Amino acid sequence: MQLGYSFCPNDTFIFYALAHGKVAAPGPVTEVLEDVETLNVWALEGRLPLTKISYAAYGRLRERYVALRSGGALGRGVGPLLVARGPLDALRGKRIAVPGRHTTAFLLLSLLEEGFTPVEMRYDRIMPAVQAGEVDGGLIIHESRFTYPRYGLVKVLDLGEWWEGETGLPLPLGAILARRDLGEAAIRALDKAVRESLEYAYAHPEETVAYIKQHALELEDEVIWAHIRTYVNDFSLDVGEEGERAVRELFRRAEERGLLPTSRQPLYL
Structure with missing residues (x-):
């Protein structure tokens, strides 16, 4: 099997x-x-x-x-992170790299925010793309949670923190x-x-x-x-x-x- x-x-x-x-x-x-x-x-x-x-x-x-x-x-403490080269005042109209339209990360960001333009790419390509200015921000998952500062990126939003604050649930x-x-x-x-x-x-x-x-x-x-x-x-x-x-x-x-x-x-x- x-x-x-x-x-x-x-x-x-x-x-x-x-x-x-x-x-x-x-x-x-x-x-x-x-x-x-x-x-x-x-x-x-x-x-x-x-x-x-x-x-x-x-x-x-x-x-x-x-x-x-x-x-x-x-x-808890496992949420996808939205990262960028610097602070983002709003997501509307921004190009945001996402690890796929069927991922939980994309669903969470869609529940929270509207009006951004998703740019799909494999998750390990997202941080280099944000660093290079190909997109305005990136939604990162997996081990990227621990390595994004190496790319000179900052955390804009922790979707896990948002979810836990909204629901009290994992x-x-x-x-x-x-x-x-x-x-x-x-x-x-x-x-x-x-x-x-x-x-x-x-x-x-x-x-x-x-x-x-x-x-x-x-x-x-x-x-x-x-x-x-x-x-x-x-x-x-x-x-x-x-x-x-x-x-x-x-x-x-x-x-x-x-x-x-x-x-x-x-x-x-």
């Missing part, structure tokens, strides 16, 4: 054991590593049976996919989705396998390092482990009741604004 996830340290940390046969799974698992927006687009096509996804994209996929309770990225960023046509038994077995893969990584962190560095765009140990500490947490083991409430609130706000379609399908099994 193909499993899609990003080359970011939080994903390679979580899925190391599953991809290398260290934990039991319903069948052989083959990893497919790609940029998160590529995975979002592939999921809209139904390409992979099991895949990491932005929660914003999941809002459009609830009829075909269901989220696993384990393996996701939710939390921010849902990404989930692991399984195609509903796999059947309930297989999906529950996959959920268990993902949780056990993360538990294995917690128990053997040193064993994951070579795999993480094989795929990471930033190779410094400090950046890698800061990334993992930020995006891998108790919500990654199980989304929990609070995490579910956060996802429902994100979808409710987006549906009210016409940014996501409605669905009656359950979010989780």
Whole structure:
């Protein structure tokens, strides 16, 4: 079975054991590593049976996919950042680089602000583009959160802080989705396998390092482990009741604004 996830340290940390046969799974698992927006687009096509996804994209996929309770990225202090070369007095009319129209980052900025012009590019291209003046600002995710000062950029807005202040809830960023046509038994077995893969990584962190560095765009140990500490947490083991409430609130706000379609399908099994 193909499993899609990003080359970011939080994903390679979580899925190391599953991809290398260290934990039991319903069948052989083959990893497919790609940029998160590529995975979002592939999921809209139904390409992979099991895949990491932005929660914003999941809002459009609830009829075909269901989220696993384990393996996701939710939390506090994890929000996408809007950065620029200097302060921005307003976003209206500004060209803002975004990591994809199906990312949670873009959905959050769209909920907060209107009138900006999104310029799509892969997330690791955003900071150089802002630095070079190709765009007025950039919406950064993943390890960029820790490295943007190296590009002479300043933080204009922390969308996680905005979300937490508005809702009091953790921010849902990404989930692991399984195609509903796999059947309930297989999906529950996959959920268990993902949780056990993360538990294995917690128990053997040193064993994951070579795999993480094989795929990471930033190779410094400090950046890698800061990334993992930020995006891998108790919500990654199980989304929990609070995490579910956060996802429902994100979808409710987006549906009210016409940014996501409605669905009656359950979010989780």
